[in-house]
């Protein structure tokens with residue numbers, strides 16, 4: 001135990017600088033947020049994540065954001081348990097019929113102002129499940145979506161870039 | 172398709188109930204029902220039964236054999252097939268009815284705690300209904316189906332290429348294993364074998380996937396016992412594997428890299444060298460973490476004895492993966508029935524009898540070393556040659572089935588290809604079908620606070636079982 005703790009102390013941090021890849025699409029979506037909402041978001045975002053029936057790979061990559069390489073909390077991004085504490089609803093999955101109600105209720109439970117981010121091809125447009133009668137075809141089918149982060153699944157870097165772009169100190 | 176008579180269907184049901192056979196899967200079509208079973212004493216002896224049901228009814232298997240209950244409820248929802256005699260006729264995947272009647276629990280001082288489908292944190296959706304006496308859980312009933320995406324419906328009429336992509340998105344954490352099972356089933360139907368190099372590259376990806384998932388699980392289980400340093404360190408190791416996968420196979424999770432007929436891309440000598448180096452580095456850095464686990468009594472205080480799964484239950488449900496193997500089941504599809512290239516490789520299948528959270532964690536720890544050994548062997552002996560053969564034209568309907576060991580257990584894929592090469596019907600059975608019900612059994616008598624720990628030690632797939 002002591003050795004592991006000691007090693008952790010002397011090991012240089014794993015955490016990497018986020019090198020923003022210029023993405024006109026992200027910049028456009030971020031710019032679309034009005035100045036007032038930017039001010040309110042400030043330098044921190046509380047995120048409530050809802051899996052609306054994803055294949056779980058998007059969750060794997062969202063979970064990876066918490067690992068020491070990406071360490072999303074250093075950007076002021078925090079995954080919160082209650083929708084009452086959240087500024088942003090982060091949706092993955094194609095919105096199955098069976099999850100639509102729970103997704104809407106989570107959104108309703110969030111205090112305004114609130115934003116919706118759709119992460120992954122499924123959430124942005126239904127992805128490979130777009131034609132399924134069991135799915136509604138993505139978050140925009142039931143909620144006003146402020147930002148789309150494509151990818152199947154999006155890499156942690158893409159996810160971070162999208163979320164950071166939402167905030168006022170966006171690249 | 173070889174149709175069986177009702178009598179032999181019923182007889183098979185009795186053998187399942189006796190424990191002479193293990194249920195591998197049960198799935199429907201509008202006018203027939205299929206069931207795959209293996210002999211309990213010889214997992215390589217697999218039988219597929221197809222029972223025509225022109226009236227839309229068949230004698231229930233779940234009536235006598237509990238592991239079939241949810242499969243029959245799902246087949247009723249998806250195909251309108253009525254399992255005659257099944258005591259539980261509530262819908263399973265179909266949530267359109269406004270109310271769902273949870274099973275009644277009676278007794279003094281009991282209270283209910285409903286949890287989900289939206290949980291705290293980043294996990295999949297499912298509903299858990301706890302009945303507790305004080306802190307102690309007396310009954311848990313899960314309600315799943317929230318991830319139901321209609322995958323089997325989308326597969327009907329799809330091309331093989333689309334089918335492979337859909338199979339790889341049934342449960343994203345097992346994307347390689349699913350794509351492999353799908354490809355093997357298609358290849359069995361069409362009667363052709365991919366080139367040796369492709370077969371070995373598939374196994375390399377499958378072991379990388381197992382390694383990444385087990386590393387993630389070991390960290391996450393310890394984290395649910397509030398030992399966060401393991402999560403931090405294991406997630407660093409897991410990230411290392413995913414980055415190498417991205418560098419060598421072009422995708423962190425290796426999605427769509429296994430395709431019918433072979434693999435989508437090759438590895439050069441430099442790529443192989445990177446993977447060998449990754450294996451050595453992972454082993455070197457994982458070892459002290461395990462020593463840390465072994466020396467931390469406060470952590471083992473949470474894992475040892477928690478969530479005990481009786482071997483008899485694991486056997487009756489045919490639970491695969493670390494759940495079955497931690498409760499004494501000798502099972503691993505790589506060995507029983509086995510598929511190429513594993514008979515040519517040297518690896519052990521760890522089987523323990525602890526049956527608790529610690530046992531399930533420890534099976535993973537042992538399997539990490541086995542996967543590392545397999546990765547090194549495969550990288551060292553990768554045969555030369557082509558990586559893909561063209562799918563042959565068949566011109567007639569054909570059926571194929573495959574059983575592949577994913578990180579959480581055996582994945583079964585059965586499909587029928589039509590004469591035009593399109594998929595007529597394809598069924599994907601996640602290992603979680605036979606594991607979820609056992610979670611309800613192991614939590615009994617534990618405190619609610621230990622549920623996350625038990626749940627993580629099972630790590631069943633919601634998406635895979637919800638289809």
Ligand code: SF4
Pocket residue numbers: 053054055056057058092093094119120121122123127128151152153154340343
């Ligand atoms: S976008 Fe891709 S990875 Fe994400 S849930 Fe959909 S299929 Fe899975």
